[in-house]
Amino acid sequence: MPAADLAWLLAAFALVSLMFPGLAMFYGGMLGTKNILNMLMMVMSSLAVTSVLYVLYGYSMVSGNSWGGLGIIGDPLEFFGLQTFVTDLETGGAEGLYWAAFFILFAAITIAIVASGAAGRMKFGAWILFSALWLTLVYFPLAHQVFTFSDPESGYVGGWLRNVIELHDFAGGTAVHMNAGVAALALAMVLGKRKSAAHRPHNLPMVVLGAGILWFGWYGFNGGSAAGANFLAQYVVLTSLLAGSAGIIGFCLIEKIRNGKATTLGMASGAIAGLVGITPSADAVDPIGALLVGIASGAVVCLALTWKTKLGIDDTLDAFAVHGVGGVVGVICVVLFADSAAPAGITGILFGGNLDIVWRELVAITVTCTYSFVMTYAIAWGLNKTIGLRVSEEDEYAGLDVTLHAETAYVSERV
Amino acid sequence: MKLITAIIQPHRLDAVHEALSAMHVNGLTVTEVSGYGAQKGHSEIYRGAEYNIAFRPKVRIDVVVTEDDTDATIDTIIAAAHTGKIGDGKVWVTEVSEIVRVRTGERGVAAV
Numbered sequence: 001m002p003a004a005d006l007a008w009l010l011a012a013f014a015l016v017s018l019m020f021p022g023l024a025m026f027y028g029g030m031l032g033t034k035n036i037l038n039m040l041m042m043v044m045s046s047l048a049v050t051s052v053l054y055v056l057y058g059y060s061m062v063s064g065n066s067w068g069g070l071g072i073i074g075d076p077l078e079f080f081g082l083q084t085f086v087t088d089l090e091t092g093g094a095e096g097l098y099w100a101a102f103f104i105l106f107a108a109i110t111i112a113i114v115a116s117g118a119a120g121r122m123k124f125g126a127w128i129l130f131s132a133l134w135l136t137l138v139y140f141p142l143a144h145q146v147f148t149f150s151d152p153e154s155g156y157v158g159g160w161l162r163n164v165i166e167l168h169d170f171a172g173g174t175a176v177h178m179n180a181g182v183a184a185l186a187l188a189m190v191l192g193k194r195k196s197a198a199h200r201p202h203n204l205p206m207v208v209l210g211a212g213i214l215w216f217g218w219y220g221f222n223g224g225s226a227a228g229a230n231f232l233a234q235y236v237v238l239t240s241l242l243a244g245s246a247g248i249i250g251f252c253l254i255e256k257i258r259n260g261k262a263t264t265l266g267m268a269s270g271a272i273a274g275l276v277g278i279t280p281s282a283d284a285v286d287p288i289g290a291l292l293v294g295i296a297s298g299a300v301v302c303l304a305l306t307w308k309t310k311l312g313i314d315d316t317l318d319a320f321a322v323h324g325v326g327g328v329v330g331v332i333c334v335v336l337f338a339d340s341a342a343p344a345g346i347t348g349i350l351f352g353g354n355l356d357i358v359w360r361e362l363v364a365i366t367v368t369c370t371y372s373f374v375m376t377y378a379i380a381w382g383l384n385k386t387i388g389l390r391v392s393e394e395d396e397y398a399g400l401d402v403t404l405h406a407e408t409a410y411v412s413e414r415v
Numbered sequence: 416m417k418l419i420t421a422i423i424q425p426h427r428l429d430a431v432h433e434a435l436s437a438m439h440v441n442g443l444t445v446t447e448v449s450g451y452g453a454q455k456g457h458s459e460i461y462r463g464a465e466y467n468i469a470f471r472p473k474v475r476i477d478v479v480v481t482e483d484d485t486d487a488t489i490d491t492i493i494a495a496a497h498t499g500k501i502g503d504g505k506v507w508v509t510e511v512s513e514i515v516r517v518r519t520g521e522r523g524v525a526a527v
Contacts, residue, residue, distance in 0.1 A: 030461075200459060200466050259460045269462060305463045318462060 002093025005228035015220025022213030029206030032199030034399025042115035050108035061140035071160030116317035117184030146175040167364035171225035173280025181324025183376040190380035193314040211268035236282035243294035247274020250298025273301035276326035284344035434495040443478040454502035
């Protein structure tokens with residue numbers, strides 16, 4: 001039923017598009033009152049940059065036939081201007097242009113997460129240039145390597161991590177979450193710490209609303225990755241709900257034990273951590289497994305939050321802990337307790353599965369994290385040496401909203 | 416004429432306001448302020464990181480009264496604002512040399 005599939009996919013696209021303001025609110029509320037507009041600008045600009053690149057060469061680099069058959073990167077000229085998709089093939093279902101639109105959102109949300117590592121200190125022009133380079137050199141190759149399946153019938157060659165290493169990553173635990181988390185860490189390291197003392201989150205209700213909108217969008221992100229209105233789509237919507245919910249439990253339990261109180265910010269962060277964990281594993285675990293994924297992701301992410309303080313790295317909004325570590329936990333959960341009865345048909349090693357899966361997933365994690373870290377660090381370092389990444393010290397103290405955008409988020413004058 | 420300034424716990428404002436109204440204090444000015452005294456600040460925890468919040472929210476009341484009403488007003492404010500816990504606040508009195516009512520131009524005690 002191509003039309004039914006298309007109807008669900010179009011709905012999923014709309015859900016995912018709402019993740020952008022959701023992420024912007026989630027991050028914006030965690031910052032002080034003087035840098036929130038800058039964060040909204042960085043998150044939303046991801047769509048502006050990604051859309052242009054995707055039409056020019058992004059779709060080709062991700063989904064094009066692998067250049068030289070190597071599985072590293074798609075032929076960057078194959079779909080220039082998305083011209084081949086303009087004609088209706090009359091399949092009645094989702095065609096290439098739908099996937100171009102859906103994957104633009106995937107690429108854009110990934111670079112938008114990276115923005116959190118640069119909060120409160122990066123020049124806006126430098127951010128735009130950084131995002132364009134990062135998408136081109138880091139996201140597009142990794143997305144090709146992870147997301148594209150070879151098709152011997154048509155002679156299409158896809159990415160090596162997917163087809164040679166045969167990793168299991170349902171909707172982007174590697175190319176989206178680990179990639180973004182590690183990149184945010186590398187960018188934060190090149191940028192250095194913020195000068196002014198860190199402010200408390202200025203609006204936690206906004207953070208909770210943002211997290212809720214992200215969660216809503218996640219059903220489209222994972223559900224749309226089922227590629228149709230089918231059993232798999234229902235399956236991953238359920239496992240995503242369970243993991244987000246259990247993420248709250250995992251995070252808040254550790255908080256209660258460590259700090260004495262369960263917090264609102266912890267609740268929101270735990271839900272997101274659980275959703276990150278289920279992204280690679282949504283089709284591979286059963287409902288009890290999905291709860292375990294959520295609890296494990298929430299708890300481990302909560303423990304990982306303190307690492308940056310010990311290492312003296314200002315990964316401002318904890319993208320490395322939430323998305324990097326959370327993504328790794330999700331993939332490890334597939335290895336440990338995947339249920340052979342679930343749609344992916346993988347047996348976790350705790351249920352007597354083949355140990356093969358251990359090295360396959362470890363290779364995928366290592367390649368993604370190493371490539372992302374080294375390349376992001378190099379891009380940020382190069383830009384810092386040439387155009388400079390940071391705003392002046394005075395601008396930083398005054399806040400980026402007024403100095404970079406000539407605006408104020410909250411006007412309190414009464415006359 | 417005296418200016419009585421009171422820094423009190425925000426949750427005691429309604430009680431102070433009612434008590435002053437009952438003794439016919441005809442006007443007062445209220446401001447939300449922040450600061451600290453013996454209570455010091457407090458700490459909050461966000462994602463495991465502790466933030467020391469130096470200033471606590473307080474309410475400031477400014478009221479101008481005649482010499483005769485000064486002691487009774489102070490006593491009323493203190494009785495209504497008192498909880499016995501650290502952080503109840505302070506009251507102080509300042510000499511006022513002149514008062515003018517904007518609408519009528521009346522001066523001195525008549526303008527109180």
